[in-house]
Amino acid sequence: MLSTKGPGTSGLDGKVPPSAKRTDKQVQYVPLNELKVGTVVNVYGVVTFFKLPFSSKGTDLVSTLKITDESGAKVTCIIFGKTIEDHPSLKEKGDIVRLHRFKAESFNDSVTLKSSFGWSVVTFSGVNNSPIVPLTSSKKVSIGEFDERKICALRQWAADESLFCQSSKTTLSSVWDGTRCEYPLQSYTVASDAVEGEDTEAKDRRNLTAYILVYDNHLEVARDLKPGMFLQFYNLRAVLAKDLLPNEPQHLTFHLHSGTSFGRSLRRLPDEALEQHKDLNDDEVPEDVGAFCTRPEAVGPSYGRGLRRLPDDSTHEPWALEQHKDLNDDEVPEDVGAFCTRPEAVGQVLVKQQDLNKDEVPKDVGVFCRQPEAVETDSCTVRACKQHHAQHFTLEQVRSSTPPQLCHIRARVKDYQPQQLSQKGQARVKQRFLNSMWEADGSRFDQIHRKRQFVFMNSHEELKFIQGTSLGVVCASARCWGRVIPVRAVNEKMALMDFFAPFIFYRGKRFYGCQKCSLPEEERRDFFAVEPLDLLKIAEALRVQLMEYRFLLQFELDDGTGTVDALLWENADKIRKTMDTVHPPDKPLEERPWMDLCLFAYTVEGNVCYQIVNTKVKE
DNA sequence: TTAGGCTTCG
Structure with a gap:
């Protein structure tokens, strides 16, 4: 049984079969090569191109897509809708769409489909054998056997035709993963009162944050961005800036140019995307996150929640404010949260x-x-x-x-x-509070020690030791690199920080060692003998007893x-x-x-x- | 109504 409700009214156009006792079989779908100008039709198609919704010069948002089907015809579709939710939830080329009540029109000697009175659109993944789940803002869509057969057939056809054998997307690691860029990233001087969040000019943040210049129409989205949001850029352009000075390396710049050509756009991904991605290894970042995905530190991080969560008695520990004000929410240490305990x-x-x-x-x-x-x-x-x-x-x-x-x-x-619920809501057994070890260490080093894991093709798994930098940088580093152990110099030798500080940072999380149960520093094994297989093994190799989160x-x-x-x-x-x-x-x-x-x-x-x-x- | 894919502030 099909029951759809488009973003327009639910009335039926007279040219569509009445739906009084509508069943799968009674909804007629027209092959794309049989569209007749002037008719209102229902079609299925595989998306070969799409533009995310953008503001038209009229009252609506407009999105355009091109679809094809087994007939081989390719048809451009224009969808007008008041809100972003009205528009299809397209993730990538190859997605399958079911369009109801679209009007065939002629434009430039081609037939186009335009959303018509009572229209609806439903999106499905085009991945063969993946679950058939309708993606739509409408709650009233149900999928019958016919739809399943149709979707399976289109998926199989697209696979057989190798329509999308070449990925249209670029993985993070093949373009820029924040750490291995061949070129230094261009930075820009921005008036401090025009910036929300922290200053990213710090030298030790070089190549960990990227400025992205966003032009014209994209400001509509960009101006509402907040620190911590997870973004997807379409058709972002990376350009090597010309040499400014002799002997200076060329700098890499990123531009989201004006217009919507080739789907050029920027959108915020739902927060779940961040949740899904932040535990992945660099080379596991899904392709569907587009050309570039990065935490937008360049836009400026938020620290409001972190400050609000500071306990009253933190006023006696000004370092806590100083050290955490530049952190993103998920970096706020749980131990300065509301749950300081006396374990x-x-x-x-x-x-x-x-x-x-x-x-x-x-x-x-x-x-x-x-x-x-x-x-x-x-x-x-x-x-x-x-x-x-x-x-x-x-x-x-x-x-x-x-x-x-x-x-x-x-x-x-x-x-x-x-x-x-988050790591912030947990407390480390035996751990009371973070001390000012970061600053107490005094000198700031730029040196970063790297310990390569076994050499794997495409592997980015490394264990880094970072010395003499700020907590914010360590957090940012861990997000990019995965595993970071903060260290200090003791008698010109690398040593772990005091156990009041995290022993190891693993992406968004931090793990602490137990002062009592870990071996003293002088009995610690040579750091470079550690094979960074997993957290437990790293801790074991360094004779550190990890604390448990409760x-x-x-x-x-x-x-x-x-x-x-x-x-x-x-x-x-x-x-x-x-x-x-x-x-x-x-x-x-x-x-x-x-x-x-x-x-x-x-x-x-x-x-x-x-x-x-x-x-x-x-x- | 709007847009109607089809590059860019190098």
Whole structure:
């Protein structure tokens, strides 16, 4: 059964068969070589060329594409639509489109198809044997057997004809991967007040960021770009600038010229694209990301979220602001986030739990209940923890009690963090905070040590040691190169940084070593003996015990008498899934469910901390 | 209505 709804109205043109009892068989598709000028038709075709939607001189966005089918005819299609969502979601040449209610017109002695009253377009991947999933903003598209047969046939035909055997796209590594460009990249002087984000002129960022000059019509897209967005450029031109000075190397420049010729355009990729790509190796970057994809540091990075997440006490550590203000969101170290913890207390808590006795506690009307061995009472909503003697406290009493103190509380969730799951929402066991090691190291070196892995064709896998540069540069380097170990010079020998700093950066993530469990520096093996196979092996070779990331939730609890910020380690990942229940975003605090919790108060370095323990989600 | 592919601020 076909049910489509185009971006125009859903009315039917009289020249299309009525759809009262429409089925697959009743939708007629016209081969592209049989189009008659003046008729409104439905067609299937393989895309051989397309331009992304751009602003017409009228009121709509317009996109153009050329399609072909088994008849061999090639037909240009013009689509007008108010919004970007109205237009086909084309990814690459070879995609298959199903056009409904397009009018055949004559232009320059050729037949063209133009979106007509009630038109619709659906896109499918042209990859043989790939799932047949309609790509459309319309939710009402369903695909019948006829469509599947038609799409399979077109895919097979395109494959047999080798229509797209030569990729129209250029891989990152074959053009520029940010590290191996033969030429230095051209930089430009831009007025500081015209730039959003950091200055990319720093010498140590050379060839890690690229300026791209964007002209005329492309400003419409470019002016809305924000740092951190993932971009796709079509028909980006790389030009070697003429020698400015004798003996100076030629510089490479990038231009997105005026107009839309050859599909020239710029678009933002959805955030998922970044998620999909940031874990890939350089030479695994999919071809469909176009001629060039790069994190647009050249546009200027964002640091708003990073700053917002700094804890209050970071004001006592100005280096934290200084060091992180130039980072992109995914570079913000989790340890300067809202989840600074006092994990030393974890062991303390665990020990103390063993001594707990059973206890009678108030009725549980929330979705949490205390454990272990929670026992059902008369009410099906009630469970009680009978494991220990903790007293029931109000939060006011909790705050005025002297730690260490184990107690039972009943409270509501006023707020919690993290609301978005990422590495930032995790805490490293045993790791407290990042110190100022980066600056403490003092001197800045430009030297980068490289340790090649085994020689593979097309392999970009290397392990880099980087010395004496800023955290921002290390992060940027890791994004380009994959694995970067920050090092310092000790008695003219390369040595690891203090373990308060990350031991290794792996693309967007950073991994820490444990000060206690790793071998001291003097017993470390020669760095160049390391075979960079994987993170664990690298750590093992350098005698570093990697720390483990643990998911951590921080609650702001409220019971009417006071509030308490409490951390949760145990079952945090499971409890996170209940947050919509215990913290419904559309309900005021008074209407949120109560939770019965077991709370442990303890001190770390003179500060009182609270941790939720012995608590689990009620089944 | 608009665009109707078909290079560029070297």
